[in-house]
Amino acid sequence: MRILLIEDDTTLGAAVRDQIAADGQSVDWVTRLDAAGDAMRGAGYDLILLDLMLPDGRGIVFLKALRARGDATPVIILTALDQVSDRIEGLNAGADDYLVKPFDLAELSARIGSVARRYSGNPNPLIVHGPLQIDLAARSIHRAGKPVALTAREWALFEAFLARPGQLFSKPQLEEKLYAFDSEVESNTIEVHVSRLRKKLGGAIIQTERGMGYRLGKP
Amino acid sequence: MTLPRSLQARFALSVGLVLTVLWLLAATVTGLIVRGELDEVFDSALQETAERILPLAVTEIVGRDEDEVTQRLAPIRAHDEFFTYVIRDPEGQILLQSHAADPAAFPAYDGQGFRQTATHRLYSDAVLSGTIRITVAEPLAHRAAVARSIRMSLILPLLVMLPLALGGIVLAVRVSLTPLRRFRARLDARSARDLSPVPAADLPAEIAPLAATLNGLLARLRDAFEAERSFAANAAHELRTPLAGAIAQAQRLGLETTETTTRTRAAEIEATLKRLTRLSERLMQLARAEGGRLRMDDSADLRPVARLVVEDLARTVAPGRIALTLPETEVLSDIDPDAFAILCRNLIENALRHGADAAPVDVTLTAEGQLIVANEGPVVPPETLTRLTARFERAQASSDGSGLGLAIVAAIADRIGSEVLLESPRPGEATGFRASVRLPADGPKPSRAR
Numbered sequence: 001m002r003i004l005l006i007e008d009d010t011t012l013g014a015a016v017r018d019q020i021a022a023d024g025q026s027v028d029w030v031t032r033l034d035a036a037g038d039a040m041r042g043a044g045y046d047l048i049l050l051d052l053m054l055p056d057g058r059g060i061v062f063l064k065a066l067r068a069r070g071d072a073t074p075v076i077i078l079t080a081l082d083q084v085s086d087r088i089e090g091l092n093a094g095a096d097d098y099l100v101k102p103f104d105l106a107e108l109s110a111r112i113g114s115v116a117r118r119y120s121g122n123p124n125p126l127i128v129h130g131p132l133q134i135d136l137a138a139r140s141i142h143r144a145g146k147p148v149a150l151t152a153r154e155w156a157l158f159e160a161f162l163a164r165p166g167q168l169f170s171k172p173q174l175e176e177k178l179y180a181f182d183s184e185v186e187s188n189t190i191e192v193h194v195s196r197l198r199k200k201l202g203g204a205i206i207q208t209e210r211g212m213g214y215r216l217g218k219p
Numbered sequence: 220m221t222l223p224r225s226l227q228a229r230f231a232l233s234v235g236l237v238l239t240v241l242w243l244l245a246a247t248v249t250g251l252i253v254r255g256e257l258d259e260v261f262d263s264a265l266q267e268t269a270e271r272i273l274p275l276a277v278t279e280i281v282g283r284d285e286d287e288v289t290q291r292l293a294p295i296r297a298h299d300e301f302f303t304y305v306i307r308d309p310e311g312q313i314l315l316q317s318h319a320a321d322p323a324a325f326p327a328y329d330g331q332g333f334r335q336t337a338t339h340r341l342y343s344d345a346v347l348s349g350t351i352r353i354t355v356a357e358p359l360a361h362r363a364a365v366a367r368s369i370r371m372s373l374i375l376p377l378l379v380m381l382p383l384a385l386g387g388i389v390l391a392v393r394v395s396l397t398p399l400r401r402f403r404a405r406l407d408a409r410s411a412r413d414l415s416p417v418p419a420a421d422l423p424a425e426i427a428p429l430a431a432t433l434n435g436l437l438a439r440l441r442d443a444f445e446a447e448r449s450f451a452a453n454a455a456h457e458l459r460t461p462l463a464g465a466i467a468q469a470q471r472l473g474l475e476t477t478e479t480t481t482r483t484r485a486a487e488i489e490a491t492l493k494r495l496t497r498l499s500e501r502l503m504q505l506a507r508a509e510g511g512r513l514r515m516d517d518s519a520d521l522r523p524v525a526r527l528v529v530e531d532l533a534r535t536v537a538p539g540r541i542a543l544t545l546p547e548t549e550v551l552s553d554i555d556p557d558a559f560a561i562l563c564r565n566l567i568e569n570a571l572r573h574g575a576d577a578a579p580v581d582v583t584l585t586a587e588g589q590l591i592v593a594n595e596g597p598v599v600p601p602e603t604l605t606r607l608t609a610r611f612e613r614a615q616a617s618s619d620g621s622g623l624g625l626a627i628v629a630a631i632a633d634r635i636g637s638e639v640l641l642e643s644p645r646p647g648e649a650t651g652f653r654a655s656v657r658l659p660a661d662g663p664k665p666s667r668a669r
Binding site: 012014016022053080082083084085087088100101102105107 | 457460461462463465466468474492493523534556557
């Protein structure tokens with residue numbers, strides 16, 4: 001999953017970026033609304049974390065503009081404005097969730113997961129896929145009752161497939177989900193991760209469409 | 220003697236008093252002047268009488284046949300004599316006297332001119348080398364009676380006029396103080412949260428500066444309230460972001476390190492920062508509860524706010540810990556939704572912290588606008604109950620709360636003209652704790668037919 005973080009406080013921004021990266025998602029962090037606009041023109045995002053008070057404007061205006069042009073990207077507001085009236089305004093403007101500072105990073109991860117799941121059409125974090133029992137909230141997988149350990153990158157990739165069960169993903173699309181702008185992408189990274197996933201979860205878990213990309217295998 | 224507090228009574232009393240004294244003074248002076256004039260007139264009448272009678276008496280006495288006879292002149296018609304007279308010879312023998320003359324009232328002759336005894340005013344004169352002497356007497360009582368009747372005629376109208384004048388003064392003072400009374404009534408009629416200027420255009424020149432000062436004070440008060448409110452909001456905002464950054468960094472440190480001591484330290488830093496966050500949050504809430512405007516111009520439904528607060532808090536505790544009951548109809552109130560949220564949050568957090576861990580906290584908002592938060596738990600003794608709304612007061616010293624939650628609730632309740640009712644055990648049961656606040660609600664609105 002590729003996430004855009006818009007936060008002007010560098011201490012908090014760095015910690016949030018590290019947390020999201022540690023969860024295996026790719027994250028782009030900007031500190032201004034105009035930079036956020038540029039980033040959105042350059043890449044597609046699965047989720048936006050939006051601070052409300054930014055040096056070049058109010059996040060709520062950005063959110064309203066986003067919704068006004070029909071962009072349905074999930075948005076979680078991160079804000080120091082704790083008043084109920086602010087929160088109601090934020091939710092009415094089209095935010096999917098609202099996190100008041102200071103928050104727990106674990107809670108942030110959980111909210112990101114829950115919002116993303118809701119967007120994928122299955123808010124239930126427990127998924128059964130063939131012999132696999134997947135708990136998206138706990139980030140755990142059991143294969144035929146036995147736990148399977150995935151690295152953060154593997155998780156992120158697998159999550160992307162789970163979020164759109166029938167969809168065909170091209171290699172660049174998958175790379176985008178794994179890396180932020182500034183990360184180096186090696187040419188065979190996706191192949192390596194796919195092969196590891198197949199090894200851990202079963203050969204049929206990901207299908208290859210030759211020359212086009214990958215999709216989630218039938219259970 | 221202390222003056223009455225009422226300006227109106229003071230005016231009426233002082234003007235009335237001055238008027239009365241002046242009037243009495245004028246009457247006294249007039250009385251004295253009249254008395255002097257009166258004496259002059261009466262004296263001249265006395266002298267005139269003597270000079271008229273004397274020649275006639277001389278003719279009468281000289282032409283008399285026998286000497287040494289006292290002749291008393293009979294009255295022509297019965298009447299009171301104000302002036303009496305005697306005519307005597309040098310030996311004091313009375314030759315002639317008026318019919319009502321009492322010889323005892325006449326002292327011995329001692330020369331021409333005015334004399335005065337205790338009872339009479341006298342005028343004496345003599346002719347024929349002093350052989351015929353006349354003394355005319357007028358009783359002083361007569362003069363006194365005349366003076367008295369003049370005095371009365373001066374004072375009597377006073378008795379009627381003074382109350383009338385005083386009434387007039389009271390009326391005039393009352394009328395001229397009407398704008399002041401209107402100003403006071405306007406000030407009196409407004410609610411505690413209305414700090415707009417009081418219209419004072421119609422006030423008298425003497426009072427207008429006072430009203431201007433008052434309006435200036437109201438404006439300053441309004442600014443101070445506004446400043447306090449925005450300070451509370453800004454300070455909360457300014458504090459939250461760095462605290463969020465520090466907490467997040469501490470959490471990252473704990474997650475990234477493999478060393479146990481570093482992880483422990485990171486957890487300690489995190490815990491301290493969270494405590495600091497809670498405390499600063501409560502202090503801001505308290506500042507807001509005491510400083511800000513807690514009633515809005517419009518009414519809004521409180522149910523979404525209660526729902527939001529409960530959803531928020533429910534995330535931090537085990538599922539099913541908080542049971543929310545809301546009425547079917549809107550609960551309209553002009554309380555600031557944020558103040559209501561603070562109220563709600565503090566009562567629920569209090570119940571979560573001090574209540575029994577397993578039992579749910581019941582949060583109820585009634586259609587009439589009563590917020591009730593009840594929890595299971597040991598009975599709180601009544602003496603503790605009364606202390607609970609005091610600042611920095613915890614039910615148990617070991618409790619980890621800030622000790623401000625119920626104080627904030629009490630402060631908000633007080634500002635909206637209500638009070639927090641704390642009961643333990645909860646009504647109808649043997650244990651537990653219940654807190655309730657009545658909110659300013661519009662009440663169920665009659666559905667409008669269209």
